[in-house]
Amino acid sequence: MPPEAAPADPVIRLVGLHKWFGHLHVLKGIDMAVRAKEVVCVIGPSGSGKSTLLRCINVLEEPTSGEVWFEGRDITDVRVDLNKIRTKIGIVFQQFNLFPHKTALQNVTLALEKVLKMPKDEAREIAERELAHVGLRLKADSYPGQLSGGQQQRVAIARALAMAPKVMLFDEVTSALDPELVKEVLDVMKRLASEGMTMIVVTHEMGFAREVGNRMIFMDEGIVVEEGPPAEMLAKPTHTRTQAFMSKIL
Amino acid sequence: MITVESVRPPRGLARWRSDSTGLSLSAGTAGTIAIALAVIGPIALVVALGATPVESLIVTLRSSELQALLVAAIVAGSIAMILGWGTYRRMPTKLAREQAIAGAVLGIQAVVLASVLLRFTSGRVDKFATIFLDFRALRPHLAEFRHAARNTLVLAFAGEGIGIALGLVLAVIASSKRAAVRAPARTYINFFRGTPLIWQLSFIYFGLIIGFKLNISAYEAGIIAFGLNTGAYAAEVFRAGIQSIERGQLEAARGLGMSYLQAMRHAVIPQAVRRVIPPLMNEFVILVKDTSLIITLGLLSREYELFTVGRSLFADTFNATFFVATAIGYLVVCLPLIRLVTALERRLRSGLVGVVGHAA
Numbered sequence: 269m270p271p272e273a274a275p276a277d278p279v280i281r282l283v284g285l286h287k288w289f290g291h292l293h294v295l296k297g298i299d300m301a302v303r304a305k306e307v308v309c310v311i312g313p314s315g316s317g318k319s320t321l322l323r324c325i326n327v328l329e330e331p332t333s334g335e336v337w338f339e340g341r342d343i344t345d346v347r348v349d350l351n352k353i354r355t356k357i358g359i360v361f362q363q364f365n366l367f368p369h370k371t372a373l374q375n376v377t378l379a380l381e382k383v384l385k386m387p388k389d390e391a392r393e394i395a396e397r398e399l400a401h402v403g404l405r406l407k408a409d410s411y412p413g414q415l416s417g418g419q420q421q422r423v424a425i426a427r428a429l430a431m432a433p434k435v436m437l438f439d440e441v442t443s444a445l446d447p448e449l450v451k452e453v454l455d456v457m458k459r460l461a462s463e464g465m466t467m468i469v470v471t472h473e474m475g476f477a478r479e480v481g482n483r484m485i486f487m488d489e490g491i492v493v494e495e496g497p498p499a500e501m502l503a504k505p506t507h508t509r510t511q512a513f514m515s516k517i518l
Numbered sequence: 519m520i521t522v523e524s525v526r527p528p529r530g531l532a533r534w535r536s537d538s539t540g541l542s543l544s545a546g547t548a549g550t551i552a553i554a555l556a557v558i559g560p561i562a563l564v565v566a567l568g569a570t571p572v573e574s575l576i577v578t579l580r581s582s583e584l585q586a587l588l589v590a591a592i593v594a595g596s597i598a599m600i601l602g603w604g605t606y607r608r609m610p611t612k613l614a615r616e617q618a619i620a621g622a623v624l625g626i627q628a629v630v631l632a633s634v635l636l637r638f639t640s641g642r643v644d645k646f647a648t649i650f651l652d653f654r655a656l657r658p659h660l661a662e663f664r665h666a667a668r669n670t671l672v673l674a675f676a677g678e679g680i681g682i683a684l685g686l687v688l689a690v691i692a693s694s695k696r697a698a699v700r701a702p703a704r705t706y707i708n709f710f711r712g713t714p715l716i717w718q719l720s721f722i723y724f725g726l727i728i729g730f731k732l733n734i735s736a737y738e739a740g741i742i743a744f745g746l747n748t749g750a751y752a753a754e755v756f757r758a759g760i761q762s763i764e765r766g767q768l769e770a771a772r773g774l775g776m777s778y779l780q781a782m783r784h785a786v787i788p789q790a791v792r793r794v795i796p797p798l799m800n801e802f803v804i805l806v807k808d809t810s811l812i813i814t815l816g817l818l819s820r821e822y823e824l825f826t827v828g829r830s831l832f833a834d835t836f837n838a839t840f841f842v843a844t845a846i847g848y849l850v851v852c853l854p855l856i857r858l859v860t861a862l863e864r865r866l867r868s869g870l871v872g873v874v875g876h877a878a
Contacts, residue, residue, distance in 0.1 A: 351777050378785075431774060
């Protein structure tokens with residue numbers, strides 16, 4: 269672990285990241301850095317390793333080799349307390365994954381109380397604030413089953429934000445939503461970006477990427493094929509694989 | 519504005535009138551009469567002529583009235599079978615077809631039941647009734663049976679309580695990704711699932727009083743043994759429940775910084791527990807009956823449970839009606855439980871319990 273390899277600058281830095289699932293080589297050496305307040309959009313065909321990449325960043329998937337640097341530490345080091353690190357890296361999933369046996373409010377307060385050991389009142393205060401922030405103040409006592417997909421996903425975002433993370437990871441968070449519910453979730457994310465949150469967003473929403481993203485990364489077959497400013501990449505991708513992908517989705 | 523005229527098709531009795539045919543009605547009626555003759559007939563006859571004393575029951579069972587009743591059931595059942603079977607394919611409406619099929623099916627049931635009863639009452643039914651159906655002898659012992667039913671429930675509830683607590687812990691250990699952690703739980707579970715409960719009872723009883731030099735009664739040892747045994751089965755039920763919870767739940771909890779055990783405790787297990795309530799209650803129904811095995815340990819008379827009390831009274835009197843009473847005791851305890859499980863399963867399946875996620 270070379271200490272000089274930890275520049276304070278990027279919030280997240282991936283160095284030579286590889287991931288194997290059995291015989292399947294899913295990530296084939298990813299290097300990338302995300303600076304504070306940057307919104308990075310990751311696009312690519314299905315099976316290209318985008319989600320795996322995201323899940324390696326908070327080590328929900330353990331990288332087979334390579335390093336994940338967060339706040340100047342390589343968090344793939346076994347001596348790192350990942351539970352502590354994960355409180356600072358929020359993640360939102362495609363399938364929401366709200367706890368169905370808990371209300372929206374309890375979904376948000378759970379980790380505040382059990383992980384950050386916050387007193388109940390304080391946790392409740394924060395949770396109410398975060399739910400209001402995503403426009404769901406009135407749904408605090410609803411169970412996930414009583415909420416629409418868009419509302420569930422906003423609760424999931426509030427749940428992650430309540431931990432006051434340094435980075436937010438979004439894993440195709442609108443892909444499981446009915447088309448008319450996509451916008452309410454994207455709006456929350458846009459505001460989050462404008463408030464200066466550092467975000468890594470795996471998405472198929474090219475409009476969002478163009479409008480909000482500072483940088484776009486195109487992945488295919490486990491490698492970063494091309495990256496650049498979203499507008500530029502959407503208009504005239506340089507690599508043939510990127511061109512092929514763009515022509516299919518645009 | 520488009521107006522759609524909506525005429526609701528006839529329902530209930532009106533549909534019954536418009537959709538039935540003469541044939542389908544005859545088949546259905548014949549079947550209903552046949553099953554009524556075969557089931558309600560004998561019961562009504564026994565009630566009318568008295569089940570006690572046993573002599574009057576014997577008279578009833580051997581009476582020509584009962585025989586006539588059963589023969590009539592067989593005849594009506596056969597007619598229903600022939601009518602229903604022969605015609606249901608040609609019925610013009612869905613309702614008529616269902617009537618014809620119902621007639622045929624009820625007819626078969628009536629014929630089978632009546633034939634068995636007929637054959638049975640033509641045997642040594644007097645001897646059978648004297649041994650097994652002499653209900654007069656029960657009356658003075660009803661209090662003992664009530665007390666025994668209480669003991670059966672105490673044994674089952676205590677055993678189940680220990681078993682559930684133990685099973686939950688074992689299930690979490692057995693779900694570990696580390697083989698060294700899993701191994702003892704697996705060994706325990708496989709051992710208790712792989713050996714007979716009747717052997718476990720005496721092994722544990724004598725193991726505790728001789729090996730551990732504990733001064734405990736057979737009754738207490740029984741509770742422990744039932745608990746240890748149930749723990750193994752409950753562990754498997756819980757493990758299946760834990761595995762049935764979507765992976766995303768664990769990941770969401772871990773993603774928020776919870777440790778594995780915190781995530782299990784707060785996110786996974788509460789959902790798993792709700793999901794396994796019906797199978798756990800099924801295990802409980804099994805345990806209620808298995809408590810009878812404690813008879814092998816030798817109980818004090820105040821500790822007698824349903825089976826022991828039946829066997830002991832039989833030994834005193836050679837009247838096997840006490841065994842029948844024992845069976846009725848188990849039914850009284852178990853049937854409500856079985857119905858409860860069925861109702862719960864239906865609610866869980868329809869998602870009314872409100873804990874089944876709508877996320878996916």
